[in-house]
Amino acid sequence: MHKELFDHIYETVARKESTYDGVYYTCVKTTRIFCRPSCRARTPFPQNILFATSVQEAIDAGFRPCKRCRPELPGRQTPDERLAAEVNRLLKQGINGPITLQEIADMLAISPFHLQRLYKRVTGSTPAVYLQELRLAEAKIRLESGDDAGTIAAVAKAVGYRSHSHFTAWFSQETGMTPSEYRNVHKERGRQG
Ligand SMILES: [Zn+2]
Incomplete structure (x- = not known):
């Protein structure tokens, strides 16, 4: 994780x-x-x-x-919670592709509208926001690694961006740094520490 x-x-x-x-x-x-x-x-x-x-x-x-919160008891996880967990699993699997809410909804055989609403109720977030969080976290890890898998093009592809420039624009907006800048900052930190 x-x-x-x-x-x-x-x-x-x-x-x-x-x-x-x-x-x-x-x-x-x-x-x-x-x-x-x-x-x-x-x-x-x-x-x-x-x-x-x-x-x-x-x-x-x-x-x-735990004897106190009894995490193993069935029925404590509502059907909505189970579905939200399944959505998260599918999002993690789809991180390197153009996965859409419609596709996830189709896989789970419910409407995108219903999916979005119950997901928000369970997690307080949306599948789209969570997917972006997953992608950003994955991109950062890869950029920090600094090996061949950390080239900007490879990182963009690994997190579902087919276009280098779209990836760069998105990453910059999220972090205030371009992917190259982010990688350089981390290299500096690596050398210092
Ligand atoms: Zn507990």
Whole structure:
């Protein structure tokens, strides 16, 4: 999981918000227990956490469900939450292509309008915004890596932009830096630190 996405989810854990309940599970490495992100228990340190995307994944990784928030109980994840989690999975898969709301709605056999509305209700965001977040996080990681996979053209392609200039314009708008500038800044930081 990218650091930005991790930080984003961790914030909701620290604030005990239910935004990602049913979408992610907070696995605590020190206690081997997993929780809903909104669990009222003391917030674990970020370095002790990993996020699973399903109850089964957490259990398979050797974590036991928390007695307090009972993340394993069926019915606590509403059908809408399950669907939002599925949308997130499809968005992650489609990060390098021109995936549309219509396509996701078709795959899940519901109307785009309904999909958009329930997604917003569950996560407070929209699939389009979340996809842009995923793309930006992926682009940053690749630019920071600085190897061949980090050429601007390769990065643009990896995050779904067929046009170099569209990618550059979007990236600049999101970060205030062109992709080259961003990469150079990180190279500088790498040398200094
Ligand atoms: Zn808990």
